[in-house]
């Protein structure tokens with residue numbers, strides 16, 4: 001990777017909404033053909049607001065919510081009241097259908113474009129996208145087409161769109177098996193592709209895109225590292241070089257062996273690395289400054305620290321408490337702003353709020369629902385948090401700064417600039433089982449990217465650095 005001097009998307013590249021090139025012409029993600037949208041992804045008027053919804057109707061609402069005029073992340077739409085109208089299995093199916101369609105949106109659009117003279121209203125275009133993904137994934141043509149035709153009448157309230165959906169999806173069904181594999185991995189939108197290309201080069205970006213298209217397996221962190229091999233056998237999982245367990249497809253997580261007794265928790269292999277840089281923490285006081293939902297809090301507690309887990313969000317802190325209760329680990333939980341904390345700690349973990357662009361394998365909605373506008377403010381917040389965190393660190397204390405971002409301004413640059421602002425602050429060479437020396441950066445941090453471990457199933461993009469305050 002070249003020296004990380006990526007232009008900051010909002011400071012130097014204000015590029016506006018993502019460019020979704022390559023699909024049918026006309027209304028794309030943004031302009032739903034004049035249909036008013038609700039903020040929770042509603043797809044057409046609710047004539048019976050309590051009537052059950054099918055998985056496909058749910059998926060359509062989710063897609064409309066992500067790609068509508070006021071784009072929402074799927075995680076934000078999960079709170080939408082209408083989701084209560086789906087049975088739990090249908091809700092899971094709807095999430096999967098929407099997620100996988102978003103992951104392959106460019107491929108869906110490329111298959112559709114030759115069959116559309118002009119783009120239909122957004123809800124109908126989204127129906128065609130969902131149907132195309134289902135057909136490409138091997139769905140039975142008759143059932144998929146008929147169900148989406150029915151949905152078309154309901155969603156748009158315009159029966160004349162049924163014919164279009166029927167005709168287009170039948171054509172897609174006839175060619176998907178041959179044509180789909182020829183399509184390139186979907187490209188990142190320009191607001192992200194351009195700064196990442198400058199930092200990593202075009203070849204690496206194509207590798208990121210291939211990894212994003214492949215999706216992510218289920219990774220677990222074991223509470224007691226000594227039992228990792230035992231749980232790998234119990235779960236039929238791969239034990240990764242860094243100590244995490246990996247399942248190709250976990251299915252229902254709460255039904256897996258070891259879940260109920262709290263032997264492990266779900267955490268991407270890259271996300272498990274920052275806390276591991278701190279090693280054994282027996283007897284140390286630790287502050288987890290942005291703790292929720294608690295993956296790293298549990299690691300710090302399992303490593304022997306007396307942990308204070310802080311987060312701004314009380315709702316998200318409830319997840320930390322649930323996770324601690326299930327795993328039998330303990331930490332003091334505190335709601336509040338990281339910038340207003342007082343006290344002194346031996347170690348601090350700062351997993352700062354960021355663009356989350358390292359997690360696109362798991363969240364393919366992110367490039368579609370975001371446009372980079374928020375990144376400038378996040379960069380400012382990260383450096384303010386890092387400066388304040390250093391005031392809470394005991395002399396000689398260690399701090400891990402990390403973000404799940406691919407953008408160097410949220411990682412490498414933050415540490416380089418902090419070293420300039422704080423004479424006496426130093427970077428400790430990172431050590432942890434399985435840490436590949438090739439991941440170590442110029443300033444001494446660790447950079448992971450989604451294309452690493454291609455034969456094992458990739459990993460999230462993360463940046464982390466272990467810092468030491470002067471005595």
Ligand SMILES: C[S@@+](CC[C@H](N)C(=O)[O-])C[C@H]1O[C@@H](n2cnc3c(N)ncnc32)[C@H](O)[C@@H]1O
Pocket residue numbers: 289290291292293294295296297310311312313316336337338339351352353354
């Ligand atoms: C990347 S997530 C943390 C993930 C967590 N460390 C884990 O491993 O499970 C960032 C967190 O920062 C929290 N946050 C955002 N602004 C904050 C602030 N000013 N003070 C404290 N927490 C904040 C968010 O609520 C969010 O839970």
